[in-house]
Amino acid sequence: MTKHNEIHPSDIWSKDKADFLVNFIENQSDLQTPERLIRNKMLAIQYQIEDYLESNPSDEIKSIAYFVKLYIKAFDVSQSKVAKLFQMQESNFCKYINGERKLNSSFIIKISELTQTNPEYWLRIEAKNKLWEIQKEKRNRKHEEYTLSKLLSIE
Amino acid sequence: MKPKKVLIKRLLDNKYINASIIKVTNFHILPSITDGWRFNFRKHARMKTRQTYSLVTDEEPAIIQGCLIYDESIPYMAYIEIAPHNRSSSESQVYDDVAGCLIAHACRLSFLHEDDRFKGWLTFDVLEDSTEEELKLKSLYKQKYGAKEIPGRSTMYIDPENGEKLIQKYLTRKS
Numbered sequence: 001m002t003k004h005n006e007i008h009p010s011d012i013w014s015k016d017k018a019d020f021l022v023n024f025i026e027n028q029s030d031l032q033t034p035e036r037l038i039r040n041k042m043l044a045i046q047y048q049i050e051d052y053l054e055s056n057p058s059d060e061i062k063s064i065a066y067f068v069k070l071y072i073k074a075f076d077v078s079q080s081k082v083a084k085l086f087q088m089q090e091s092n093f094c095k096y097i098n099g100e101r102k103l104n105s106s107f108i109i110k111i112s113e114l115t116q117t118n119p120e121y122w123l124r125i126e127a128k129n130k131l132w133e134i135q136k137e138k139r140n141r142k143h144e145e146y147t148l149s150k151l152l153s154i155e
Numbered sequence: 156m157k158p159k160k161v162l163i164k165r166l167l168d169n170k171y172i173n174a175s176i177i178k179v180t181n182f183h184i185l186p187s188i189t190d191g192w193r194f195n196f197r198k199h200a201r202m203k204t205r206q207t208y209s210l211v212t213d214e215e216p217a218i219i220q221g222c223l224i225y226d227e228s229i230p231y232m233a234y235i236e237i238a239p240h241n242r243s244s245s246e247s248q249v250y251d252d253v254a255g256c257l258i259a260h261a262c263r264l265s266f267l268h269e270d271d272r273f274k275g276w277l278t279f280d281v282l283e284d285s286t287e288e289e290l291k292l293k294s295l296y297k298q299k300y301g302a303k304e305i306p307g308r309s310t311m312y313i314d315p316e317n318g319e320k321l322i323q324k325y326l327t328r329k330s
Binding site for chain 1: 156157159228229230231233263266267268271272273274275276278305310312314315316319
């Protein structure tokens with residue numbers, strides 16, 4: 001087996017190196033097209049959604065509104081503009097993203113097209129959050145009155 | 156954080172098998188020079204801004220196939236190494252695409268950087284015992300992973316466009 005010299009952290013990392021890299025990336029980033037910059041932000045949000053869908057139920061709950069607002073910020077547009085694109089009143093748009101109205105196919109198609117994400121992601125966020133609400137309620141309430149034995153005892 | 160599911164190629168029969176990239180918090184399980192690895196992951200994982208990941212197969216989760224230390228302060232791949240039995244130079248190489256999966260994972264992590272300007276930019280250094288080996292490894296990174304050199308430096312980088320391609324290639328495979 002070939003013996004290699006161990007590479008120590010000081011061989012590869014220093015404040016000067018860190019400063020150089022920060023400067024380098026900032027300069028390279030400035031050369032990106034606006035489309036590429038938006039694409040980077042969109043991918044970042046998509047990966048956040050994916051990580052959220054795989055996260056444990058006890059972790060922080062993130063609503064559909066949370067992710068939609070990240071996209072709106074990334075696009076640098078207003079919420080009303082998105083509602084206009086979706087051909088709906090802003091109040092209705094808010095109801096969908098805040099969970100006051102259940103997602104329907106039309107809304108899912110629109111949001112997944114705009115964000116270039118899989119429609120399944122939005123349904124899964126809704127389902128995950130709903131399931132968390134149910135589990136939370138179950139922990140806080142007794143449901144022993146809704147058992148099979150109780151049902152069979154009803155005359 | 157739940158393990159990320161990936162597929163790597165088993166060279167015995169050229170089949171893709173299930174593996175996972177796991178975030179490591181118990182540093183005692185990490186490999187070091189005494190295990191025949193080049194880098195002392197057990198030691199280097201302890202820095203505050205660093206995250207450490209190992210890649211293991213579902214069929215043998217106790218054996219680490221590759222290791223990555225990622226520094227989130229600047230998207231920087233501080234250390235990456237394939238297990239001695241997986242090196243392409245080894246006659247008994249068992250799996251392929253381990254490095255690809257880990258590099259793609261580092262690219263994915265770089266997109267999650269809080270500063271929009273840094274999203275998708277992954278940097279790393281290539282340091283070998285000889286200039287010849289360095290040139291060879293840099294060439295591999297360029298050809299296989301779309302990395303680019305910073306002239307006059309040991310540092311290379313993968314830009315967001317190429318990072319996205321690597322993530323598509325290595326992290327979204329279906330069996």
